[in-house]
Every structure is written in C-alpha cells, then in structure tokens.
Amino acid sequence: MAVTVKFVGSLRGSSGKSKITLKFETPIPLREALKRIVEELPALANVLIDQELGDPRPNSLIIVNGREVSVLNGLETMLKDGDEVVFVPVLHGG
Secondary structure (H helix, E strand, C coil), rough: EEEEECCCCCHHHHHCCCEEEEEECEEHHHHHHHHHHHHHCHHHHHHECCCCCEECCCEEEEECCCCCCHCCHHHEEEEECCCCCEECCCCCCC
C-alpha cells in the first residue's frame, strides 16, 4: 500500500521535498507513519515534532484525505492505500 505525504510552507523547506510516498504492507496508524517520515527525513524531527510532548500537533495541522485528524481518530487514524496526509505548519506568536 502507498500513502502520499505532502509538506506545505516551511515544512517543505525543512524537508527539502514537497511530497513523499510511503509504502507499507498493511494499514497503519498515523503515529507509525510519523516515525517513518522522521526516519526518512531526519531534518523534520525538530521542526515537526514538539520535543517536550513528542507530538506533532502543536507544530502542525495534520490533514488526512481533506479532514483534520482531530475530527478523525487523532494520531491513531488508520492510513490505508491511496490516502493523502498533508502537514501544514502552525505559526505561534504573540
């Protein structure tokens, strides 16, 4: 199975790619796909994953097939063949 992962904005610059394709044997949770993304693109580890929480959600909006993961099953959202995951960076400021 293949899942397309797209990076928007500063995440595109940090990853050096606008998209990648991940291949898996069976459907997997988004949490496992994140581990694979960071393995393949280690430059994203500090940018994508909040180091204190070990979670990408404070730093990016994660969209699976056009729906934000908070309305799905969060990081346990199962990814299957043909799915598209988009990471959009969140800007913080004050």
